[in-house]
Amino acid sequence: MKIDEYLETLPENVLSGEDVQLPEKSLKDIFKFVKLKKDDIFYHLGCGDEKGVEIAVNEFGVKKAVGIDYNSDKIKKAKKNLEEKKIQVELICQDILNADISDATVILFWFTDENVTNQMLKKFENLKPETKIVTIWGPLPDCIPDKVEFPYIINKVPFKKAKSMQEQLLAIFGVKCVDFVTAWEFAERYTKAIGSPEIKNDRFLTIIQTLVIWINAKKLGVACGDDIPESIQTYIKLMKMNFDIDFEPMLKE
Template sequence: MKFEEYLDTLPKNVLSGEDVQLPEKTFREIFKFAALGKEDTFYHLGCHDEKGIEIANKEFNVKKAIGIDNNPEKIKNGKNNINEKKIDVELIYQNIQETDLSDATVILFWFTDEEIINEMTQKFKELKPETKIITIWGPLPNYLPDKVNFPYIINKIPFEKAKNLQEQLLAVFGVKCIDFVTAWEFAERYTKSMSGSEIKNDRFLTILQTLIIWINAKELGVTCTEEIPESIRTYIGIMKMHFDIDFEYLLK
């Protein structure tokens, strides 16, 4: 099957990130990267439960921690946990597009829905200068990242416009061109950051992400060579032979 057809076999809520809970280690890495601290008002948009805001409150001593999610069951369960643990944080059942973020200094925003991303990017522009928007895997569309520790990315207000997708991509990876080694390294970083205790699929996911990174770079004309690296051909073959996922057509 073609790669797009494979994606269609996956649950839509997983692709959108709706049911993907970040591991606690990932929250800690993100908060250290963002230098989260006692002067910060932190918002986790699409929080699922209280885990992220609890860590922000307990371990990073933020002034205020708020989680927003439009899933009433998750918010209800999260509030029950907060009450049991007596944590001074806030969970709100709400669509993130309706949330008042005017007091935010740091926002964690991990969504894949293009419409939501574009709508929220416009909303973020109205926030006070130096507010940090943390994303995972990619920066906000059309803007250069202020700081990167891949897969974690910070865009600060006011946003700096990228000249084109090529400039944005190379700014994320911090290189002049993308080769197989770069693609593999960054794919592995993403896999490790997202994986919990269940790691049996990590290599599969790393290969998948490596191919996505390199092929996207090739389409944008920012690979280090026009020739397809032997390693890329090998992994395309593995995906086709063992998983019936076809990437070959994307190289034509």
């Protein structure tokens, strides 16, 4: 089984973050990290359920909270839950590319589709100065983050553009190149941050994500050294022998 075939079998595409509902603890950590406050207008793009906007209102007392998601069933369910709790927030069923977010001061944005992120970057660039965009795992395309507490990252309008991949990497990871230790540490942070009851083996997913991080770094020319580290080779072999998960095609792309 090729690695891309395996990733498609994971619950809720946990490695990509697509359609994954963040645990309440992670949402609270993000809000503390971004210093969400009472005069903020908070938008959760791709909100899924109501937890993000609910916590923003109930525990951080924001002036306004808006959740936007294209999934009508999720929005309908979220609205019902909030009505029962008598919590005043705005939930909108809409494609985020068409959404009016002009009054936002803080935005939580977790999308991995390159087409979506590039289009949203243009929208974000037109927001008022000091608006904070919180992403998970990576910063906005070609941007230098203003603050990092991995896997959570803040970019503020106007954005600082990276001169190179190495400059962006240094800002995110605090290193000039990615070795096995760096890949493992940040993979572990990410896995724990998005952890849910569906994830039964955090260590296994951390290994998978470590290999994905390192191989991507290698392809981008920001891995440490020209050779494949022994630890990376060992895990690639283990994945192939014990789980029939093949990373070789990814290395050759």
